[in-house]
Amino acid sequence: MPRALIFTGACLAVVAAFEVSRRTVRATLLNEAQITAQSRVQTLESILAVQRAVAGTLADDGLARAALVSGDTDLAEQVSRKLEYLRAETGSTIIYLIDTEGLTISASNWQEPVSFVGGNYAFREYFRKAVTEGRALEYALGRNSGRPGLYLSHDIRAEGELVGIIVVKMEFEAMEAGWARSAAPSHVTDPTGQVVLASDPSLRFSQPPAAAGRLAVHEAVAGAPGWQLTLYTSAAASWRAGIGGGLVMSAVLALVFALGRRRRRIIEARRAVKEAALQYQRDLEQAVEDRTRLLKAEVEERRNAEERLAHMQGELVQANKLATLGQVTAGLAHEVNQPLATIRLLADNGVALLDDDPEETRANLRQIAGMTERIDRITTQLRGFARKATGELKAVPVREVIEASVLLTASRRRARGAQLVIRGDDPDLKVRAEAVRLEQVLVNLIQNAQEALHDTADPVITLTVTADATTVTFDLRDNGPGIEPAMVGQLFMPFATSKSEGLGLGLVIARDIARDLGGELSLAPPEPGQGAHFILRLQRA
Structure with a gap:
């Protein structure tokens, strides 16, 4: 065979080895970058989902709706306390309630010097779009703080009419700091192509940088229409792999040429080269497969953790x-x-x-x-x-719910020597409710009464059930010392309690459950010498 042809073939083999090695490692790098980008997008989407759930839940909150409709400042303050609690629990930056004129009536930072209460945000895009479209998403600088963040807004309606807007703001500094510690920089752009989140904060609110010799992958953010995450990874490893593959091939060919002209040795050398290349390919593919499997396991573990977090918050x-x-x-x-x-x-x-x-x-x-x-x-x-609870309302026998509640509280009642008297539990009487949640309300009321009778001689709790054509009334009273006058006005406020070990949430949640069931839980006006007297009214089924 002519030497020129042999030389040309050798050069082509070296070039081919270079290109195969470079492309294989490049594919591996892109695959790893894609998995990392997907992981970051899933983290961002989970944060958006939690905050969107907060806005959606508050849009249906009866207390917020009542504060907007009535204009009552006391109700507005109760909403502020609730928003302050939810902000701490959900990791939001701030949550605030705006009326139809853009005026903020309640905010989670209501007690801070820079409180949003009294501020007007009618000029904000998230307010205007929520008024016309029901929901909105806007990434912008805070007017008071000057800090960038994402604003999620949701309309609040009463009987089909707009009464206000709930807004949740979140900041992503912790997430961006995590990106910055990674060797793979990334950023997120909005529908206009402007950078809103980035591992390098200096890129924010500007056009994204060029790839500049790096490999780039892109992932859409499902929770934010038009948002896209871009992640960069260095291409240097692929070029080093290409050079290494070319050197390996050159060394192999040099060995083949050194064997001389004997045909048998040339054939054996070619077979050795082929086998070495195949083994190299197999090892490389195995390494890629192992790395991919580990990354997928990590992504799956992170996804499961995020799902558990979202579930716990709900x-x-x-x-x-x-x-x-x-x-x-x-x-x-x-x-x-x-x-x-x-x-x-x-x-x-x-x-x-x-x-x-x-x-x-x-x-x-x-x-x-x-x-x-x-x-x-x-x-x-x-x-x-x-x-x-499933949230499904249906006809529930009153006697069955009372019997279950009495059984669940019986042991503590016997320990305290209290007597429970049931009156009017007609076996045919039914109420429109959900058994699990109604039991929760009755157990809460009975336990509170039992605890109030701790130091009372001959303690008695009386539960009287009455009904008319549309309403079933549960009248529960005890012969204890009654509610302290200082607690009457704030009995149904979160964290208001006279118990040393109480959280002050039991009656608040019980009243919310009663409202969800279409009824009302209230405290009857105190009577001198009488104990506590609670009235629960629900719709008759």
Whole structure:
């Protein structure tokens, strides 16, 4: 074969090895960058989803709607307290409530020197778009703070009419700082192509930089229309791999040429080169596969963690119910342990009497069956009370709900020596509600009454049920010391409590549940010498 042809083939082989190695590593780098970009987008989308859920939930909040419609400053202050609590729980920067004229009536920073309360934001795009379209998203600098952030707004309507706008602002400094610590810089652009988030804050509100010899991948942000994340990674590794592949191929060819003209050695050398190239390819592909698998596992783990976080933030009412369940569980444990001990004793007696007295053995077994039915009733009520509410309203028998609530509070009541009197629980009477949530309200009221009777002689709790054509009324009172005058006005405010270990959320959540069921929970006017008197009204089914 002519030397020129051999030389040309060798050069082509070196070039091919260079290109294959470079492209393979480039594909690996792009794949890793794509996975990292997807992970960052998923983190951003999860943050947006949580904050959008906060805005959507507050858009349906009865207290916020009442403050907007009535113009009552006391209600507006209650909303501010609620927004302050939610901001701390959800990680928002600030949450505020605006009326239809753009005037802020409530804000989570209501007690700070730079409070938004009283400020007018009718000029903001997020306000104008929420008025016309219901929802809006705007990334801008804060008028007071000068700090950039994303504003999410949602309209609030009463009977179909616009009454106000709820706004949630979030800042991304922590997330951008995390990006900055990474070797792969990234930024997010809005629909106009302007940078809004970046690992380099100096790029914010400008056009994105050129790739400049770097590899770039792009991912759309599902939670923000028109937003796109761009991530850069260095292309130097692909060029080094190409040079390495070319050098390897050059070395292999030099070895082939050194073998001389003998055909057999040339064939063997070519086979060795081919095998080395294939092995190199296999090793490289295996390395890519291993790295991809690890990255996918990391992404999946992060996605699961974010889903758990979003789920936990949506379970505030369920957490309160489980806290109530924890208070009654200790007493109910005694209710279960007592029949369990009896079962054990009867079983031991049955074994001893199995041959001598079969009749007494059968009697023991019948008692064991009765005890297990008792345990089953207790655990069934516990499971029913602990399960998550579905939100579906239907006709619920009043007697069944009362019986479940009485069972869940029985042990603590007996421990305190209190008597519970039930009047008017007609077996045919039904109420429009959800059993789990109605039980939560009744258990809360009964437990509060039991705790109030701690130092009362001959303690008595009376639950009277009455009904007319449209309404069922639950009238619960006790013969304790009653509500302290200083607490009457703030009884249903969050964190207002006279108990040393109380959080002040039980009655607040109970009243919210009553409103969700289409009813109302209130405190009857105090009477001298009488205990506390609560009235729960719901729609008759």
